[in-house]
Amino acid sequence: MTGTLVLAGTPIGDITDAPPRLAAELAGADVVAAEDTRRLRRLTQALGVTPKGRILSYFEGNETARTPELVDELLGGARVLLVTDAGMPSVSDPGYRLVAAAVERDIKVTAVPGPSAVLTALALSGLPVDRFCFEGFLPRKAGERLSRLREVGEERRTLVYFEAPHRLDDTLAAMASVFGEERRAAVCRELTKTYEEVKRGPLGELAAWAAEGVRGEITVVVEGAPDKGPEEIGPEELVRRVRVREEAGERRKEAIAAVAAEAGLPKRVVFDAVVAAKSR
DSSP, X not given: OOOEEEEEOBOSSOGGGOOHHHHHHHHHOSEEEEXXXXXXXXXXXXXXXXXXXXXXXXXXXXXXXXXXXXXXXXXXXXXXXXXXXXXXXXXXXXXXXXXXXXXXXXXXXXXXXXXXXXXXHHHHHOSOOSSEEEEEEOOSSHHHHHHHHHHTTTOOSEEEEEEOGGGHHHHHHHHHHHHOTTOEEEXXXXXXXXXXXXXXXXXXXXXXXXXXXXXXXXXXXXXXXXXXXXXXXXXXXXXXXXXXXHHTTOOHHHXXXXXXHHHTOOHHXXXXXXXXXXXX
């Protein structure tokens, strides 16, 4: 029989948030694959656990090379526990490749649910939570960052991002530029830790605040785009939406059709706006 891959959620700050099953899984797994073995050691000491199985490092730098080794362990019947530094493996952390490889070979994959920075920040933000999408980390390069933000410029669901503290001011400034300075957002810093802080306000104000320097683990939650009726969408906005889709790889014909459909307008109206803008 094949083994089982267990994805284990770990505390994002407060060690007492560790789920009860985590200690048992750490103690009983045949192999523990950890993003950082030193942090794993601190975690097991805090929980009073001594792993009986082999401990292997499994991080971004060796994820591709080590995945086949872990799959072989699973095929041999081992119970492999995957833990990352904080939160759930695979969510902006190592794990996706191993899960995909295990699923492809019909190996059982299960999880120990745990704390989530995404859901915690979303719940604390004060923004709509009925529909949301997680966008992970934005690109580091300014041009690529702007392009990615423009792709979701009309997204009506609440947006959740991770960001490094030293890039937060640039990211919030880019968001204010693309989404508008008045779009509501929340910057959640050091969630569940001693210096937890949630800063809420318009993107323009948050960008000015972040320019003074911010430290700690950061999650940014941004309000979705407002629902605009056809009468509110002018020619310039139609052209902008077409360009965003073209930059994302769509052909102009398909982009015009898509923009017309989402705006509730005839394709000819959007086409004429694009032609008029091109002739100016």
